[in-house]
Amino acid sequence: MPDAKWRVALLIFNGAWASTVYGSLELFHSANLRQAKNRQFHCDLISADRTAVQLYGGQSIHGDVVIGEAPYDLIMLAHYWGDFEQLTKQYPGIPPWLAKQHANGARIAGINSGIFWAAEAGLLNGGRATTYWRHLREFEQRYPNVQWQANQASVEHAGIYSSNGQNASLDLSMHLLEKFCGPSIAASLARDISFDSRRTYDVNLINIAGFRQHRDVGIHRAQDWLDEHFKQSVELQLLAKQIGMSRRTFIRRFQEATGELPSRYLQRLRVEAAKHRLGNTDDSIKTIGMGVGYRDISSFSKVFKSITDVTPREFRSRLRPAGIRNISKAD
Structure with a gap:
């Protein structure tokens, strides 16, 4: 058994993008x-057999181990x-191997089109x-x-985790690092690689994915809108x-x-969304609160603490030590 807390397999196969293999590998190594x-x-490059794998860029590599x-x-x-x-x-051996690993408790992360293996295994x-x-x-x-x-x-x-683009795949890897190692290491890595400072989408959605584990199509539509x-x-x-619901029915079904x-x-x-901005920007707390939908800093801080048990200022301080911060005096 490797001398490490967690075992990670990075699946390689013909046509795999090296950047989505080695990008994740290097983040885990940095952790x-x-x-x-x-x-x-402990990370393994894992392949279906012992033959060489030809990556998308043309390079041929062998896995460290076989499934x-x-x-x-x-x-x-x-x-x-x-x-x-x-x-x-x-x-043909990859889908049943994934199904068995998942049944034994493994988390599975499909980077962009890589998620097709999980779908093929029937896990989705x-x-x-x-x-x-x-x-x-096609999917x-x-x-x-x-x-x-x-x-x-x-x-x-x-x-089972999935992403829909190159930037999103990095977000996904960082999210998994936080899941396994905690927010402190993840935040430290994010700072070191200037990670996630100019995203144009909201990466907060993955953190509330648990509220999507239902089959009420009408409520899914409402969540999509929200x-x-x-x-x-x-x-x-x-x-x-x-x-197409009354207010009472909507609240009850939601x-x-x-x-x-x-x-x-x-x-x-x-x-x-505010947590993301607190950890990755120097925007003032007031600016962040207004930017996510609150009219005043008092309401924002009250709601933030009710959900996280800390104030926005305390949350930012935990993620970003004072020595590396450049926060506006508006805070």
């Missing part, structure tokens, strides 16, 4: 360097570019996922029992009417499906 006395990750009985805590599925049907015929039936836009229609036709989320950067379902418009003023009466009132779900969306 190890931060805790040299307590190594977090088998050894258990893993996390399996990363590389983005690919190629003939999907051909790959399934070339590597009745669940949700996203993927690279170029493959979305919708091949896996109609999966709710493909075209507009979400990252999605989690039952321990996910996109949470920065705006929201009238529940109008939202309920938009999806709470039954998610376990939260729609107003609280909206607060969580806003707080997750």
